[in-house]
Amino acid sequence: MRYSRMFIPTVKEVPSDAETVGHRLMIRAALIRKVASGTYTYLPLGWRSLLKIIAIVREEINKAGAQEILVPSMQPLELWDKTGRSTDYGPTIFRFNDRHGRGNVLGPTAEEVFTSLAAGEIKSYKQMPINLYQISPKFRDEFRPRFGPVRSREFIMKDAYSFDATPEGLDESYKAMYDAYCRIFKRCGLDYVIVEAESGEMGGSGSHQFTIPCESGEDTIVYTEDGFYAANLERAAVDPLPKEKSSAEIPAMQEVHTPNIGTIEAVCAFLKTEPKDMVKTLIYAAGDEVIAAVVRGDHDLNPEKLTQAVGGKHSELADEPTIQKVTGAKVGFAGPMGIAGKISKMIIDHAVAAMAVGVTGANKTDYHVRNVVPGRDFPLDGENITIADIRYAVEGDMYNGKKLLFKKGIEVGQVFKLGTKYSEKLGAKFLDEEGVEKPCIMGCYGIGINRILASATETRNDKNGIIWPISIAPFEVLVTCVNQDDEEVAKTAEHIYQQLLAKGVDVLLDDRILRGGVKFKDADLIGIPVRVTIGRKSVAEGNVELKLRSESESQKVPVEKATGKVIELVNSLKEQLMV
Numbered sequence: 001m002r003y004s005r006m007f008i009p010t011v012k013e014v015p016s017d018a019e020t021v022g023h024r025l026m027i028r029a030a031l032i033r034k035v036a037s038g039t040y041t042y043l044p045l046g047w048r049s050l051l052k053i054i055a056i057v058r059e060e061i062n063k064a065g066a067q068e069i070l071v072p073s074m075q076p077l078e079l080w081d082k083t084g085r086s087t088d089y090g091p092t093i094f095r096f097n098d099r100h101g102r103g104n105v106l107g108p109t110a111e112e113v114f115t116s117l118a119a120g121e122i123k124s125y126k127q128m129p130i131n132l133y134q135i136s137p138k139f140r141d142e143f144r145p146r147f148g149p150v151r152s153r154e155f156i157m158k159d160a161y162s163f164d165a166t167p168e169g170l171d172e173s174y175k176a177m178y179d180a181y182c183r184i185f186k187r188c189g190l191d192y193v194i195v196e197a198e199s200g201e202m203g204g205s206g207s208h209q210f211t212i213p214c215e216s217g218e219d220t221i222v223y224t225e226d227g228f229y230a231a232n233l234e235r236a237a238v239d240p241l242p243k244e245k246s247s248a249e250i251p252a253m254q255e256v257h258t259p260n261i262g263t264i265e266a267v268c269a270f271l272k273t274e275p276k277d278m279v280k281t282l283i284y285a286a287g288d289e290v291i292a293a294v295v296r297g298d299h300d301l302n303p304e305k306l307t308q309a310v311g312g313k314h315s316e317l318a319d320e321p322t323i324q325k326v327t328g329a330k331v332g333f334a335g336p337m338g339i340a341g342k343i344s345k346m347i348i349d350h351a352v353a354a355m356a357v358g359v360t361g362a363n364k365t366d367y368h369v370r371n372v373v374p375g376r377d378f379p380l381d382g383e384n385i386t387i388a389d390i391r392y393a394v395e396g397d398m399y400n401g402k403k404l405l406f407k408k409g410i411e412v413g414q415v416f417k418l419g420t421k422y423s424e425k426l427g428a429k430f431l432d433e434e435g436v437e438k439p440c441i442m443g444c445y446g447i448g449i450n451r452i453l454a455s456a457t458e459t460r461n462d463k464n465g466i467i468w469p470i471s472i473a474p475f476e477v478l479v480t481c482v483n484q485d486d487e488e489v490a491k492t493a494e495h496i497y498q499q500l501l502a503k504g505v506d507v508l509l510d511d512r513i514l515r516g517g518v519k520f521k522d523a524d525l526i527g528i529p530v531r532v533t534i535g536r537k538s539v540a541e542g543n544v545e546l547k548l549r550s551e552s553e554s555q556k557v558p559v560e561k562a563t564g565k566v567i568e569l570v571n572s573l574k575e576q577l578m579v
């Protein structure tokens with residue numbers, strides 16, 4: 001392609017709502033333009049990259065044995081009602097009625113459609129394993145779209161769904177996808193980290209996320225230095241804390257008047273204590289069960305862990321009347337004393353059980369109590385009392401005796417063992433070898449195509465622009481003709497360009513009639529990995545200049561050797577990303 005004929009509107013200034021390096025570069029390097037909040041147009045350079053990413057994903061997923069299909073983005077709401085996700089997925093689903101008043105969903109994902117396809121077609125264990133996937137736009141009315149393509153409202157996802165007859169079969173299907181993901185992200189030139197994840201809303205028994213570490217990431221990776229453990233923050237387990245020792249006998253509990261002071265911060269300021277010396281009691285409801293979750297004042301309750309601790313039942317913070325009924329007080333004054341008999345379950349975090357003494361709500365409006373000793377003043381065991389890990393890990397925590405470290409990352413893909421949640425609800429059943437009817441055992445596997453692009457620009461750059469991995473760069477080689485108005489120089493550039501094209505190299509020729517400085521700035525910005533620079537001086541010497549975008553040094557090569565040398569460089573860059 002010729003730069004002079006291409007639509008590459010690079011810009012110096014970027015809108016102030018572009019918050020991250022990668023987002024700014026995607027705009028400046030003319031990869032994307034914003035249309036509305038969370039929706040983007042992909043310009044020629046951005047789209048070329050996306051197509052290369054899609055090609056890599058497609059190749060590896062095919063190689064792993066999955067088959068590509070395409071299902072509609074417009075899906076009947078009825079299907080989503082059947083799985084309950086029209087409610088569970090909540091306001092993130094875009095919905096609309098058609099002219100006949102029938103409800104539709106713009107698919108945020110496609111478990112329902114793929115599972116109902118299987119329900120109609122799979123009859124026997126002999127038809128499995130089967131793994132079907134698509135690469136298509138997905139729609140999510142994100143509460144807070146941001147960082148450009150990282151969290152947008154319309155994006156391209158590769159989503160695959162496996163159907164197996166046995167749990168062992170699912171394990172194999174899962175492993176095949178997991179391994180394909182490793183190859184995909186390696187080939188895309190991204191340094192990824194695999195973390196254990198919760199399967200959450202999706203249901204199911206196991207999940208991993210593929211995450212690209214970077215400062216602006218919205219996900220938190222929690223890991224041990226030795227690499228044996230890595231999980232996302234929702235999942236990360238912590239060791240119980242050692243039991244605190246108290247230096248002296250702790251006097252009896254003492255009630256203190258704390259008028260209108262209900263938050264941890266306010267109580268701490270008022271009583272001159274610290275959040276870590278407070279006990280927070282949160283009242284949750286799961287259907288008609290009421291659960292008291294007790295965590296230390298400086299810790300946050302992890303709802304996923306709470307769900308696990310109560311046996312998988314999802315619960316929500318209870319409403320005010322329920323809280324009043326259980327505690328006998330307004331919201332903000334709950335404590336663990338004397339409430340075990342009034343609720344279904346009490347789950348006490350390990351860290352609370354390890355406290356020597358604390359301050360907590362008095363179960364009496366406008367009152368707190370001091371000198372509360374866990375085990376003395378409220379029970380740590382009993383029929384409906386469990387001590388469990390129900391909080392988020394924090395800096396300083398250990399797991400398996402090793403220090404937990406934290407870093408931010410962008411989730412680019414996730415794999416889930418779904419089990420039979422969807423197949424049961426949508427009737428995807430088969431007859432096994434004995435003729436017994438069983439639900440298909442499913443897995444699902446997503447990759448955010450646009451997030452791969454975004455992560456690459458976010459993590460591979462310098463102050464002048466993008467430094468593309470060659471596999472997903474919009475072009476592999478940029479031939480910069482410094483003096484387009486000089487016939488000899490233009491001819492040499494054209495010649496090398498044509499030779500590279502003939503060899504199948506993906507090359508862009510900067511044939512614009514512009515000053516060299518402008519061209520070099522654009523070259524740095526758009527970040528094509530291999531660069532050939534041809535100017536008056538070098539041509540006079542019979543040379544051209546070769547340079548990698550990732551390096552500052554360039555080398556002079558005789559004109560007639562240029563093409564061969566460029567191909568060598570391209571191949572060596574490609575080799576580094578091979579799997």
Ligand SMILES: Nc1ncnc2c1ncn2[C@@H]1O[C@H](COP(=O)(O)OP(=O)(O)O)[C@@H](O)[C@H]1O
Pocket residue numbers: 109140142149150151152153154155157411412413414446447448449450451
């Ligand atoms: N709003 C979004 N914008 C861009 N990509 C997204 C968005 N939401 C999800 N993705 C991509 O799709 C992949 C699969 O999504 P999934 O795991 O179902 O979503 P989530 O992690 O939000 O529950 C994610 O790993 C991510 O790469």
Ligand SMILES: [Mg+2]
Pocket residue numbers: 411413414
């Ligand atoms: Mg996910």
